[in-house]
Every structure is written in structure tokens, then in C-alpha cells.
Amino acid sequence: MIESMTSIIDAPSTSSGGHRDPGTSAAVAEHARPRPHEVRLDTVGRSFPAPGGRQVVLREVDLSVVPGEIVAVVGPSGCGKSTLLRLIAGLDRPSAGEIRIGDSPLRGTDPRTAVAFQEPRLLPWRTLEHNVALGLPRGTGKRAGRERVRELLQLVGLEHAATQRPREVSGGMAQRASLARALARSPEVLLLDEPFGALDALTRLRMQDLLLEIHAAEPTTVLVVTHDVEEALYLADRVLLLRSLREDPTSGSIARTVEVPGVRPRDRADRSLADLRVELLAGLGVHSPSTPTASAPTPSAPSASTPTEIPS
Ligand SMILES: Nc1ncnc2c1ncn2[C@@H]1O[C@H](COP(=O)(O)OP(=O)(O)O)[C@@H](O)[C@H]1O
Numbered sequence: 001m002i003e004s005m006t007s008i009i010d011a012p013s014t015s016s017g018g019h020r021d022p023g024t025s026a027a028v029a030e031h032a033r034p035r036p037h038e039v040r041l042d043t044v045g046r047s048f049p050a051p052g053g054r055q056v057v058l059r060e061v062d063l064s065v066v067p068g069e070i071v072a073v074v075g076p077s078g079c080g081k082s083t084l085l086r087l088i089a090g091l092d093r094p095s096a097g098e099i100r101i102g103d104s105p106l107r108g109t110d111p112r113t114a115v116a117f118q119e120p121r122l123l124p125w126r127t128l129e130h131n132v133a134l135g136l137p138r139g140t141g142k143r144a145g146r147e148r149v150r151e152l153l154q155l156v157g158l159e160h161a162a163t164q165r166p167r168e169v170s171g172g173m174a175q176r177a178s179l180a181r182a183l184a185r186s187p188e189v190l191l192l193d194e195p196f197g198a199l200d201a202l203t204r205l206r207m208q209d210l211l212l213e214i215h216a217a218e219p220t221t222v223l224v225v226t227h228d229v230e231e232a233l234y235l236a237d238r239v240l241l242l243r244s245l246r247e248d249p250t251s252g253s254i255a256r257t258v259e260v261p262g263v264r265p266r267d268r269a270d271r272s273l274a275d276l277r278v279e280l281l282a283g284l285g286v287h288s289p290s291t292p293t294a295s296a297p298t299p300s301a302p303s304a305s306t307p308t309e310i311p312s
């Protein structure tokens with residue numbers, strides 16, 4: 001069930017400017033839409049064996065991601081973001097608490113869920129259309145499968161490259177194929193772990209818009225881990241800020257939840273988003289001169305042009 005998504009170079013104009021090809025919308029609309037499910041975590045914790053005891057990575061995570069919502073997860077490196085996603089994907093089991101998708105408690109990987117990681121994992125000897133077809137649910141008829149693959153390739157702007165193999169296309173195209181494969185099952189829950197982390201800045205912006213277009217066409221419940229605060233604010237309805245329990249071992253993992261105002265597609269220049277960005281960066285320990293903290297400013301205090309990425 002694991003599909004991966006990654007970089008997007010050469011994103012076509014139809015998928016980069018927030019204007020979906022009407023033909024694509026119609027094709028998607030004809031397909032049976034997924035019914036997004038709530039993802040619910042009740043006092044979830046995860047610890048791992050460590051020298052001299054156990055390392056608590058996640059503690060008391062209470063979270064409800066409502067159907068169709070996009071939640072972004074940010075936090076310092078090693079705070080447990082990927083661990084959280086792996087738990088929700090059913091690739092790992094919590095040490096405490098319970099995870100539910102819809103009405104059912106999670107007992108392992110779930111066919112309703114698709115996961116995409118940073119690197120594409122296409123089979124090099126298969127064409128892009130074959131790779132996408134690998135994501136189709138079991139039992140999909142030949143004709144329906146072919147039609148679905150065609151729709152997905154169109155959605156990610158790869159219809160012209162259907163018969164090419166991964167080594168014959170750019171990294172970005174491979175990444176889009178990988179995204180199409182993750183979407184082939186019409187997942188009700190889509191989990192993305194730093195999906196655009198390896199991309200150049202422009203390609204990343206295009207991919208963000210592509211993801212939002214796909215979400216608008218097929219509104220799945222989405223959890224996306226990112227190390228880019230601006231990306232989190234552009235994509236998500238809510239941003240969860242996780243803390244590192246190494247520094248604060250007695251607290252719960254969720255340091256803060258930020259509701260993002262407005263409706264998508266958002267204006268990247270929106271002033272209220274800029275303020276939230278500063279707030280989230282402050283929560284991550286990156287302070288701008290305009291948000292002084294109790295501690296003395298360091299000589300390396302970032303300026304207003306501070307990059308919005310945090311080390312991941
Ligand atoms: N299977 C595992 N066994 C032991 N430790 C693990 C395992 N998975 C994750 N960890 C530890 O959990 C911590 C958080 O990892 P991770 O979730 O990958 O962080 P993040 O994605 O926020 O950077 C790290 O210290 C990592 O070493």
C-alpha cells in the first residue's frame with residue numbers, strides 16, 4: 001500500500017497555475033469519489049528501546065483530522081513527525097493509546113490509506129502507466145483500470161509520457177507518476193511525509209498547487225509533514241507544531257495547533273499568513289527581530305528574510 005511521491009520538475013502549465021484543465025475535472029468527477037474518513041488519535045504515545053531504558057518519541061497525542069481536512073505537521077528534526085505518520089499508516093504500532101480511521105480501530109496497514117514519502121519508488125522496468133496501475137485497488141477490472149490510469153496521468157500532467165520508463169523522464173515527472181500511483185486507489189486518507197522536500201523552490205510551489213487541485217477534485221483526508229512553515233500555511237486547514245521530547249520530556253508532543261484562516265487557494269502574500277509564519281517559526285525556536293523573546297537575542301537572529309524552512 002505504500003506509494004511514494006516526490007519531486008516535480010517540468011510541471012505543466014495546466015497543473016501549476018491553479019487552473020485545472022476542464023477536461024481533467026470532468027474525468028475525475030466521473031470517477032467514483034472516495035469518502036474521506038476521520039483520522040482520530042487518542043492519547044497516542046510511542047517509545048523505542050534505548051540504552052538504559054526507553055526513548056519516548058511521542059506522548060499523549062490527541063488529534064482528530066476531520067474528513068476532507070488537510071493538516072500539516074511541523075516540528076524540529078527528530079521530534080517524531082515521521083513516527084506519527086508511520087503510526088497512522090499502520091506501519092508501526094503505538095506504545096500507548098489508540099488510532100481510528102473512520103469507525104475502525106487501526107490494526108495494521110489499511111487499504112483506505114495511501115502514503116507517499118520523499119523519494120519516488122517507481123519500478124524502473126515498467127512504463128509510467130504501468131507504475132501508476134500498480135496502485136489500483138485489487139480486483140479493478142482491466143477496462144476500468146485503464147481508464148482510471150488515464151485520468152490520473154492527465155491529472156498530474158503526464159498523459160504524454162504514459163509509455164515512457166522512469167529513467168527516460170525527469171525526476172519531477174517521476175514524482176508526479178508516483179503521486180498518481182498513490183492516488184490510484186482513491187485513498188480516503190493520504191499521508192505525505194515531506195513530499196516536496198527534495199524539490200527546487202519553483203517546482204515545489206507548482207507541486208503544492210497540484211496537490212490542492214487534486215484535493216479539490218478528490219477531497220481525501222490529508223496529513224502532510226513538511227519542514228517548510230510557509231508550505232504548511234499554504235496547504236493546510238490546521239498546522240500542528242510538535243515539540244521534541246528530548247528537550248521537554250514531560251509534555252505532550254503537540255506544542256501547538258494553529259488554525260489557518262481563509263479558504264484555499266490562499267494568497268501567498270496574505271499578511272495574516274505572514275504573521276502566523278512568524279508565530280510558528282517562533283514556536284520552532286526561530287525568532288525574528290520583531291518577535292523578541294525573554295532570552296537575549298543571539299547574534300545570528302534571523303532577519304525578516306529568514307528562510308521559512310527548518311532543519312529536518
Ligand atoms: N524504529 C525505531 N527504533 C528506534 N528509534 C526510532 C525508530 N523510529 C524512530 N526512532 C527515533 O524516533 C525519533 C524521531 O524520529 P522521526 O519520527 O523520524 O523524526 P522526524 O521525522 O520528526 O525528524 C528519532 O530519535 C529516531 O531515532
Ligand SMILES: [Mg+2]
Nearest residue numbers: 081082083193
Ligand atoms: Mg521525518
